[in-house]
Amino acid sequence: MHLGVLYAVLAYAAWGLFPLYFHQLVGIPALEVVLHRTLWSLVFLLVVLAVLRRWAWIPALLRQPRVLGAFALSALLLSANWVVYVWAVQHQHVVDASLGYFILPLVNVALGYVFLHERPRPGQWLAVAVAAAGVLWLTVQTGRLPWIALVLALTFGFYGLLRKVASLGALEGLALETMLLAPVTIGVLGYWAWQGQGVLLHGDAASIGWLLLAGPLTAIPLLLFAAGARRIPLATMGILQYISPTLQFALGVWIFNEPFHASRLLGFGLIWAALLVYSLESWWTSRRVAQDLEILRK
Numbered sequence: 001m002h003l004g005v006l007y008a009v010l011a012y013a014a015w016g017l018f019p020l021y022f023h024q025l026v027g028i029p030a031l032e033v034v035l036h037r038t039l040w041s042l043v044f045l046l047v048v049l050a051v052l053r054r055w056a057w058i059p060a061l062l063r064q065p066r067v068l069g070a071f072a073l074s075a076l077l078l079s080a081n082w083v084v085y086v087w088a089v090q091h092q093h094v095v096d097a098s099l100g101y102f103i104l105p106l107v108n109v110a111l112g113y114v115f116l117h118e119r120p121r122p123g124q125w126l127a128v129a130v131a132a133a134g135v136l137w138l139t140v141q142t143g144r145l146p147w148i149a150l151v152l153a154l155t156f157g158f159y160g161l162l163r164k165v166a167s168l169g170a171l172e173g174l175a176l177e178t179m180l181l182a183p184v185t186i187g188v189l190g191y192w193a194w195q196g197q198g199v200l201l202h203g204d205a206a207s208i209g210w211l212l213l214a215g216p217l218t219a220i221p222l223l224l225f226a227a228g229a230r231r232i233p234l235a236t237m238g239i240l241q242y243i244s245p246t247l248q249f250a251l252g253v254w255i256f257n258e259p260f261h262a263s264r265l266l267g268f269g270l271i272w273a274a275l276l277v278y279s280l281e282s283w284w285t286s287r288r289v290a291q292d293l294e295i296l297r298k
Contacts, residue, residue, distance in 0.1 A: 004231025008240045011225035014217070016247025019097075019256070021217060022089040024210045028199050030087040032192075034079060036199075037214040038185045042178035044215030048223075049175060057172050067167060068180075074162040075177035081155040088148050094252030095260060099138075100152030101245035102271050105238065105278060106131045107157040115161060123281030127274040134270030141263050170226035174219065238282055242275065 025033050049055060061067060088097040106128045112118035120128070138146050166173060192198035199207055229237055252258045 004228045005236065005240070006228075007224045008228030008232060008237060009243065011221040011228060012240055012243035013247065014221035014224070016244040017251070018085075018217075019089045019094045019248055019251045021210070021213075022086050023256070025086075025207065026090045028203070028207065028211075030083050030090060032189075032199060033086050033211070033214075034082045035185045035189055036211040037082060037218060038079065038178050038181050039189065040212055040215030041174070041218040042182055042215075044219050045171065045175040045178060048171065048219065054172065057168060061168075061176070068176075070162055070166060071168075071173065071176050072180050074159050074166070074173075075180045077155045077159040077162070078177055079181060081152060081159065084148060084151050084155070088152075092256060092258050093148050094248055094256055095258050096146060096148040097152060098245040098248035098252060099146060099268065099271065100149035100156075101248065102242070102268075102275060103131050103135070103149065104153045104156060105241065106274060107153045108160060109278075111157050111161050116164075121281065121285065123277060123285075127278035127281065129274075130277065131271050131274035134267045134274065137270060138264060138267035141267060170222050171219075174222055233286065239279055242279075 022033070085097055088094065109120050109124050109128055113120055135146060135150070163173060168176060189198060189200070193201060199211065203211075228240075253260050
């Protein structure tokens with residue numbers, strides 16, 4: 001149990017500290033960063049799969065075109081999420097990005113209701129309503145939708161929905177997604193190199209080194225997350241997931257000195273209150289289920 005918590009904390013902390021990494025690439029266009037992230041993640045994942053000798057899933061998958069199609073869609077959603085996130089970090093919108101991952105659990109509740117016919121409990125609906133009020137306040141206060149947060153939450157929410165019903169684990173799934181994106185990734189990077197453009201031709205050694213690091217930095221937290229998820233209850237994972245946006249928010253405000261006006265505090269406060277309601281309700285429900293099971297055993 002304790003080892004599972006450690007794995008999960010390390011995964012969420014790594015994701016929360018990602019702005020520090022992408023800030024090192026601020027001079028490289030977000031699309032180019034994501035193309036390199038995709039390529040070097042694939043290379044790293046192929047090495048991991050080779051070491052573990054986990055190739056048996058590939059032949060069976062080639063006979064399932066619908067599964068391949070679902071993973072092609074999830075790969076597009078993931079790449080869109082990455083592009084928006086990197087762009088947000090590079091353009092001083094880390095706080096807005098953190099908002100997207102604060103509201104993600106509540107987006108998941110809504111998506112589960114619409115697409116999986118799940119029946120959220122009253123406390124979960126209350127949390128969604130309070131979070132919606134927070135987003136509405138931020139929209140009214142700024143005069144525009146918090147589009148960065150909404151795009152990040154929706155793309156990753158739909159990505160998670162597809163992966164929830166997928167037949168592959170975290171390692172194999174990400175490997176397949178990067179494989180499906182590889183032809184476009186290699187084609188675009190190759191075209192830019194042929195045109196004499198791109199960081200591989202004109203970047204300094206430090207920039208190229210940071211890009212190569214994208215492979216393990218993408219895959220290792222995912223593997224830690226998968227290891228943690230197998231060892232601890234889902235309710236515990238639900239609480240720990242707030243480590244990531246909390247760290248992002250702290251970096252945006254106190255490290256990158258992004259403006260955070262008092263008028264925005266009410267919107268964020270409503271969303272944090274919604275998360276508190278959601279977390280307490282989930283904890284209480286899991287506790288009651290555990291007690292009922294204990295009674296049945298007796």
